[in-house]
Amino acid sequence: MEQLKKKSEMLDISLSEEQLQQFLTYYEMLVEKNKVMNLTAITEKEEVIDKHFIDSISLNKAMDVTKPLKILDLGTGAGFPGIPLKIAYPNLELTLLDSLNKRIKFLDEVIEALSLEGIVTIHGRAEDYAKQASYREQFDICVSRAVANLATLSEYCLPYVKEGGCFISYKSGSVEEELEQSKKAIFELGGKVKEVIAFTLPETDIERTFVVIEKVRKTPKKYPRKAGLPSKEPIGIMKA
16 A cells, blocks of 8 residues: 555645555455446556546645535445545545445445445435435535536536535546537536646556536526436537
8 A cells, every 4th residue: 555655645645554544445345346246447456546546536636625525426436536535534524426226335335344424325316316405506516537528417516516616527638628518518507617627647647637617606496407318418519
């Protein structure tokens, strides 16, 4: 875990022995569970450290995560970026949302094994929870490493963000064209592109781009639309 410790320090994150042990336990549980269900295609320890752990906690390049923020990780999958963020920044209040119950059950096991507090999981579709008053516009930040275009992700994520908060999308490489295509959706949903932060993960050639979208006004009640539509017919993007 020396690699994780060193690269975290390059991101100005200091991990204690206890936190390093939590990351190691998480890694071991991930690889073990991956034998019986598809959680990740990446299982080599060094790759997991770079592509999952370091990548997840690099959010500090886009936001001051030392504050006690309320964060939703939408489409969390195997727990990225939510669980690494919670380990590195215990002050964060995390909610992990995923549509596959098997993944949620795995994450519950991880949370218990690591004795994490201030973190909950919810199973269901993003479109459904966004309509509920206890989730809608309740979060300081919504993050997502899910693979979808920015217009679709904005429709899933922005309804959860309170005014003045941000939706931060983990993207790879150049995003100019995607940003251009999603401008109408972002505006329609009450957002505004605040900044785009591009960098390379420490001692790798892995390019990461954060698109930071600020919530400047309430999302119209009709969004998100019913299940499936945000991905099938993204706002403002003409079908070929």
